[in-house]
Amino acid sequence: MISVFALGACVTNNSNVNPPTATSSPSPSPTQESKTPTKDPYRSRLTLAVLDALLTNEEFVSQLKTKLEITSEQLEELKNVSTAEVNRLRTTNAENAMARPGEERARASEQVERIVGQEKASQFTKLADEFWEKGGEADSSASNKPASSSGPNSVPTDTRVVVNIPAYRMDLFKDGSLVKSYKIGIGYPEFPLPQGLRKAQTIIFNPTWTPPDSPWVAKMKNITAGEKIEAGSKLNPLGPIKVPIGMPSLIHGGKSPAKLGTFASHGCVGLTNAQVRDFALMLSEISGNEVTQSELTAYLKNPTETKTVKLKKSVPVELRYETIVLEDGALHIYKDVYEEDTNTEENLRAVLEANGSSLDQLSETERTQVLAALNAMSAHPGTASPQPTSEAKDSTDPKDTSDKATSKKKPTAEKKVGKNQKEVVIQLASLTRKGYPAPVNYDTGTGKPSKGTTSAAR
Numbered sequence: 001m002i003s004v005f006a007l008g009a010c011v012t013n014n015s016n017v018n019p020p021t022a023t024s025s026p027s028p029s030p031t032q033e034s035k036t037p038t039k040d041p042y043r044s045r046l047t048l049a050v051l052d053a054l055l056t057n058e059e060f061v062s063q064l065k066t067k068l069e070i071t072s073e074q075l076e077e078l079k080n081v082s083t084a085e086v087n088r089l090r091t092t093n094a095e096n097a098m099a100r101p102g103e104e105r106a107r108a109s110e111q112v113e114r115i116v117g118q119e120k121a122s123q124f125t126k127l128a129d130e131f132w133e134k135g136g137e138a139d140s141s142a143s144n145k146p147a148s149s150s151g152p153n154s155v156p157t158d159t160r161v162v163v164n165i166p167a168y169r170m171d172l173f174k175d176g177s178l179v180k181s182y183k184i185g186i187g188y189p190e191f192p193l194p195q196g197l198r199k200a201q202t203i204i205f206n207p208t209w210t211p212p213d214s215p216w217v218a219k220m221k222n223i224t225a226g227e228k229i230e231a232g233s234k235l236n237p238l239g240p241i242k243v244p245i246g247m248p249s250l251i252h253g254g255k256s257p258a259k260l261g262t263f264a265s266h267g268c269v270g271l272t273n274a275q276v277r278d279f280a281l282m283l284s285e286i287s288g289n290e291v292t293q294s295e296l297t298a299y300l301k302n303p304t305e306t307k308t309v310k311l312k313k314s315v316p317v318e319l320r321y322e323t324i325v326l327e328d329g330a331l332h333i334y335k336d337v338y339e340e341d342t343n344t345e346e347n348l349r350a351v352l353e354a355n356g357s358s359l360d361q362l363s364e365t366e367r368t369q370v371l372a373a374l375n376a377m378s379a380h381p382g383t384a385s386p387q388p389t390s391e392a393k394d395s396t397d398p399k400d401t402s403d404k405a406t407s408k409k410k411p412t413a414e415k416k417v418g419k420n421q422k423e424v425v426i427q428l429a430s431l432t433r434k435g436y437p438a439p440v441n442y443d444t445g446t447g448k449p450s451k452g453t454t455s456a457a458r
Helices: 002-008 048-054 058-068 072-092 101-116 118-133 273-287 293-301 345-354 364-377 390-394
Strands: 160-164 169-174 177-183 196-205 241-244 250-252 263-265 307-320 324-327 330-334 423-427
Touching: 048 072, 048 101, 048 118, 058 072, 058 118, 072 101, 101 118, 169 273, 177 273, 196 273, 196 293, 241 273, 250 273, 273 293, 273 307, 324 345, 330 364, 345 364, 364 423
Parallel strands: 160 307
Antiparallel strands: 160 169, 169 177, 196 241, 196 307, 241 250, 324 330, 330 423
């Protein structure tokens, strides 16, 4: 039953959430069926489940009324439509019947346009995306905003948490050095993780959970809308610790190791209970007010007593969506899990150029492998692997003397990409030790050290 209750854990419960700032801009989303990008330069990430959460926020509703002159009748219909969709997902268990991300966004766009009209629909979704990306916080002075990273695969120079959604990975940086990495669970397509720059300001030990007043709750045994579900209860999906990172998202425990590296939450970063305890200690340490192991044990000893620890200094939490990552000399191409059409040659070139290289400088074998992987990991893979552009075809690597490079046949990827494969890794000899750092002290949630990771920051 936990999976059903978890649907309300991250999206509809906004208590103890400290809204953050954000500086990044939404990137384009894919078309629903066509492989050809839309001519519209902006396409929303909004789903009806996200809209349902936003409409519980008074400030968001106020902005809809004042900036877009959305009427009370339109707001009521928007609430009815979004709530009905969330109830449907809860009743049917979204985990077992996930729709494609593009379909979820298209459904939201259609309903918004039907209710508010075509003229206001684009403004509406842009306002919703911006509000969601900022976690509900109004713009503050520049002095209060954490600096945003720039460029693809950028390595922080400060203290912050970096989450790369399609990599299912969360990193902790302290003064520019990577000190800890975690394998995570991410939001379902209907309840996606937001993207942008957030911040963590508190750690909440023994968080309670309050089921929402929805029809699905009435059907559950031993659950009443509005009642407090204590920490430690089998009915509480949050685990022993939660860290708010802006409406409506959290970093929290309660996940099994099997849920890491896959869709596992509803707008949140999911960890196992052991992981979230370790993360709480690390987060408090990098923020300047270290919580000791003995203090953590004492906080968790009585699960009925909620303890909130305010961090001495807020820690930026950067939520990225990067499907092409050069990591310590190896090119990692991840599945485009939210169908954002990011596995493109243009983005590949940007990553390589950021590291002093280019697609044309790779060997023919490497180019073919990389482009085939981009196609396989894309949201809409074609029936044939993409071929290098004419610019890349004309470039010849004099150092590549392999049989494949000199043959009239075009080289192919060394291994066929599996249908459910989430990542392709290609070693690039010319970029050894360049790029984003490999995981450090990688906690995969299994309780065992991960192979091939370092124990100290580079």
